[in-house]
Amino acid sequence: HYKCYGTGSTEEHIRERGVNVIHGGLNSLRFTPVFAIGPDEADLIVDAVRQALLHGPRIATAEAA
Template sequence: PVVGFGGLEEHCRVHGMGIIHGGKNALRFTPHFRITTAEIDLLMDVLRLSLEAFQIERAAVEQRVRATATP
């Protein structure tokens, strides 16, 4: 999920991105008007790393749930 506790929006914000949710599964970027190409590149790097970390974290949670659900 994008929104809510532990969601991608929160993860991106913790890592310094100016971002808000644009619905249940959408993100809106909120950069200042004079953003540079280097800053855009940095934002994309942070987003990429956040997506990767978020995916790893979610997989770990799912694995723990499966492990506890198995008798």
């Protein structure tokens, strides 16, 4: 389980790595790239999300239940 927004969240983890992201609700993120995004920028976003899910903050098991 992942904390989507706030201190110690997936949103914060991704932002710290240079990707413009805001929370879109309890369990969603919104990305805010420029309109002229290219393949390299898209790959950067995908990689940042992958790294956040693999290595970023998580909700403690008792808290998630």
